Amino acid sequence: MAQAKFAQIKQFILSRIETGEWQENDRVPSENQLTELFVCSRMTARRALTELVASGVLERTQGVGTFVAGLKSQSSLLVIRNIADEIKDRGHGYSVTPLELKQIDASTAVANALGLEVGNPVFYSVLVHCEQGLPLQVEERFVNPKLVPKYLEQDFRLQTPHEYLSAVAPLTEARHTVEAIMATELLQQRLAIEATEPCLQILRRTWSRQGVVSFARLVHPGSKFKLTSALVNE
Amino acid sequence: MAQAKFAQIKQFILSRIETGEWQENDRVPSENQLTELFVCSRMTARRALTELVASGVLERTQGVGTFVAGLKSQSSLLVIRNIADEIKDRGHGYSVTPLELKQIDASTAVANALGLEVGNPVFYSVLVHCEQGLPLQVEERFVNPKLVPKYLEQDFRLQTPHEYLSAVAPLTEARHTVEAIMATELLQQRLAIEATEPCLQILRRTWSRQGVVSFARLVHPGSKFKLTSALVNE
DNA sequence: TGTTTAACCTTGTATATACAAGGTAGGCTA
DNA sequence: TAGCCTACCTTGTATATACAAGGTTAAACA
Structure with missing residues (x-):
């Protein structure tokens, strides 16, 4: 085979969607129709549909049918x-330089992010990640000491x-926010950049089963x- | 039921991975073992595994077995x-203001991005997207005239x-690059921002079946x- | 006429079965 | 001992079948 x-x-289904023959929300052949078309069992036809649903190409509703999904192009x-x-x-x-590793009191922003009270102790670390010896990322991290008691060690x-x-x-789970910022003086030093250079900042919160970890x-x-x-689509 | x-x-499998009982690269029960454990048919056990593989939680190799996948945490x-x-x-x-819509000659960068020759004609548009009347995005777009002949209309x-x-x-398909930049004077005007404000720039190339569209x-x-x-993780 | 009901479509879950294909390990042979 | 080969494990593909559950439609009934 x-x-x-x-x-x-x-x-067969993908090519028809790609050429535009089947548009968004068009109905695609039912499992039984595909069974006849391809001379196969329903389970085989079903597998094709199921996998296309899983990948977001199709949508289906029990009792109604299977349809071409809305453009994913809208978000990638x-x-x-x-x-x-x-x-x-x-x-x-790759090399890394630890700059700080200590316990501090949670500021309002940090307490909010970690789900703690303001002033609670949190672990704090700062590292500079370098590519070929040049700073590429400053990683500042606040860690929930209840969930990771040995972080400072x-x-x-x-x-x-x-x-x-x-x-x-x-x-x-993890959630991110990406934005463009200007570096503070301290960050400029740590990244070895000019005051005029814009920076990409990623804020990252991570969860474990017990709550916000860092x-x-x-x-x-x-x-x-x-x-x-x-990539997108497919 | x-x-x-x-x-x-x-x-059953997910909870064991979440608690850490089964770690990365650990072997999970085979289809036949699950069949005995849960008193079900192999197809049912298989479906559970197949879906977890699809969602990236497990990995499997024919003839070898099924294993807990490497941390997806590495990329989200x-x-x-x-x-x-x-x-x-x-x-x-939401409102939008078209600023430009014309044909221009492809620069080197644009020709490369679109897969054309330098100097070839390309369609060019500039729009400003506003939220509550304030500029939120300047969209500059170069379009392949062979694939979209009526773009200018x-x-x-x-x-x-x-x-x-x-x-x-x-x-x-679509590919993106995100970076932090300083706006040119023209962009500053169009976005109504100060010279000191950093910007987030997204470069986006889109493909259709026939090639690079824009x-x-x-x-x-x-x-x-x-x-x-x-979110992350399945 | 208007409402209920039943027939018929769809997808969803589950089982039993068969053989193919890939990998490993242990035993057999040279 | 070294290498091959077979038996046995794994996952992969495919079929036939059964019943459940959700939705549509058209016919039957009040």
Whole structure:
């Protein structure tokens, strides 16, 4: 068999959508119709449809039918990768310098982000991630001490905070905000950039089963760092 | 039945991964083992595994077994939404002002992005998208005239370029780059911002079956615009 | 005429079965 | 001992079947 039958059916449907023959919200053949068209069992036709639904190409409603899904083009996905992996994947040298590692009192913003009270103790770390020796990211991180009591005892030259946290408190969710900012003087020093250089800031909150684990502020020089998307559709 | 059997099996596996009982690369029970555990048919056990593989929780290799997938935490997804929808979803007033709509000669950068020769004609449009009357995005767009010959005849106050292009040349892929930049003087005027305000720039290339359809440069004031992620992990 | 009902479509869940295909490990042979 | 080969595990594809559940429509009834 050149290609699995369910894959042929998927191709058949996808090509018709790609050419525009079947438009958004058009009805696609039912499982039984596909069964006749391709001379296969209902389970095989069903598999093709199910997989296309899973990938967002189709939508179905029990008792009604299966339809071409609305354009996903309206939103596409950007990937935020682990900085160390990204640098290594480029074949460049990666190094990290820990600048701070201590306990502080939660400010209002940090307390809100972590779901704690203002003034509660939180663990705080600052690291500079470098590519070929040049700063590419300043990672400022606030950690919930209740969930990660041994955070301050770690050596983040050996294992990034992200790796450590993942091991200690398996994360179940993460939320990000990306924006453009101007660096403060301190950040300018740490990133070795001019006052005129804009920066890309990623705010990242991570959850485990027990609650908010950490709140991180990742700042990149705009001239050196780009977020790139993988793909959409299909 | 309180819950479908395959859903119970999925829950069983997910909870064991969440608690950390099963770690990355650990082997999960085979289809036959699950069949015995849950007193169900192999197809039902298989469905649970298949769906968890689809959602990225598990990985499987024919002839070997099924394993807990590597942390997805390493990369998470950001959503780039249609600007008009985003503003409307916030319940705010949306308006758009077309500034340019003409044919120009492709510069080197544009020719590269569109897969054309330098100096070839390309269609060019500039629009300003406003939220409550304030500029939120400048959309500069270069369009391949071979694929979209009637681009210049459109009225983009009625339909956004993106909507028109989606209808004319169903898109099959899109790639994005996000970075922080300082606005040029012209952009400062168009966005009504100060020279000191950093901007978030999204470069977007879209493909249809026939090739690259358009290349867009979307610039937002950093103080007013944030990209926000939905969620991670399945 | 208006409402209820039943027939018929759709998708959803579940089982039993068969064979194909890929990988591993242990035993057999040279 | 070294290499091959078979038996046995795994996942992958495909079929036939049964009944459940949700929605539409048209016919039957009041």
